Amino acid sequence: xxxxxxxxxxxxxxxxxxxxxxxxxxxxxxxxxxxxxxxxxxxxxxxxxxxxxxxxxxxxxxxxxxxxxxxxxxxxxxxxxxxxxxxxxxxxxxxxxxxxxxxxxxxxxxxxxxxxxxxxxxxxxxxxxxxxxxxxxxxxxxxxxxxxxxxxxxxxxxxxxxxxxxxxxxxxxxxxxxxxxxxxxxxxxxxxxxxxxxxxxxxxxxxxxxxxxxxxxxxxxxxxxxxxxxxxxxxxxxxxxxxxxxxxxxxx
Ligand code: SF4
Ligand code: F3S
Ligand code: FES
Numbered sequence: 001x002x003x004x005x006x007x008x009x010x011x012x013x014x015x016x017x018x019x020x021x022x023x024x025x026x027x028x029x030x031x032x033x034x035x036x037x038x039x040x041x042x043x044x045x046x047x048x049x050x051x052x053x054x055x056x057x058x059x060x061x062x063x064x065x066x067x068x069x070x071x072x073x074x075x076x077x078x079x080x081x082x083x084x085x086x087x088x089x090x091x092x093x094x095x096x097x098x099x100x101x102x103x104x105x106x107x108x109x110x111x112x113x114x115x116x117x118x119x120x121x122x123x124x125x126x127x128x129x130x131x132x133x134x135x136x137x138x139x140x141x142x143x144x145x146x147x148x149x150x151x152x153x154x155x156x157x158x159x160x161x162x163x164x165x166x167x168x169x170x171x172x173x174x175x176x177x178x179x180x181x182x183x184x185x186x187x188x189x190x191x192x193x194x195x196x197x198x199x200x201x202x203x204x205x206x207x208x209x210x211x212x213x214x215x216x217x218x219x220x221x222x223x224x225x226x227x228x229x230x231x232x233x234x235x236x237x238x239x240x241x242x243x244x245x246x247x248x249x250x251x252x
Contacts, residue, residue, distance in 0.1 A: 014041050015098055017051065021101075026111075045092070047093065048088035075166070078105055078118070080106075080170065082096065090230060105169070129182060132193075136200045168184035184229070219243065
């Protein structure tokens with residue numbers, strides 16, 4: 001009879017995982033950034049979300065990290081997993097080795113340990129880029145009810161799948177050099193509103209927002225954003241398309 005395998009080693013024994021977590025509490029003047037190791041036993045279907053919760057519940061209630069939906073929808077659990085940005089709730093430990101390093105996303109304000117304030121960054125960028133529908137007939141609600149071609153609606157929906165997790169920002173070298181670079185998430189939003197027939201802004205208006213080195217011309221096509229986006233958004237294509245459009249606009 002073939003024995004039932006628990007997830008883990010070929011002999012059916014569960015693996016012992018070591019999670020090395022970058023700890024730091026910026027609110028505590030005595031806190032010094034350091035790696036802290038925790039050991040846990042791997043369970044079937046374990047995600048990093050489950051592992052972190054187990055550590056916090058059983059070993060260290062002071063560990064800080066963020067989760068809301070646990071389903072890859074809210075974007076709050078993004079962190080560096082072995083140096084690569086990803087969603088902890090969608091990362092299975094079985095896809096990783098026995099030693100796992102976790103660190104907070106860079107660029108964003110650190111709240112503590114693995115928790116960062118992506119909301120502040122996203123809100124600031126959205127305000128700068130005015131990521132809402134601008135319509136000259138704003139008071140006429142009928143303008144928002146006009147029929148939209150299904151293909152257009154689908155294309156908008158595709159870009160609207162962004163969950164503002166911040167992985168594309170953490171995975172972009174340009175952001176490290178240009179503090180105000182809007183990144184793939186910002187450019188994706190402009191691409192989305194440019195597509196929307198209810199938005200009456202012209203390419204000239206969009207050029208005002210992203211036609212510089214903090215916008216689409218700052219992107220060096222490093223495509224880290226495209227590689228790490230957990231929603232597999234077509235960032236590379238969108239940015240290239242936007243760059244061509246804005247370059248044409250700049251020549252006018
Ligand atoms: Fe996250 Fe992708 Fe949106 Fe960037 S574009 S914030 S990686 S979902
Ligand atoms: Fe950065 Fe993506 Fe451009 S990684 S440089 S925004 S292609
Ligand atoms: Fe919401 Fe991970 S907890 S995306």
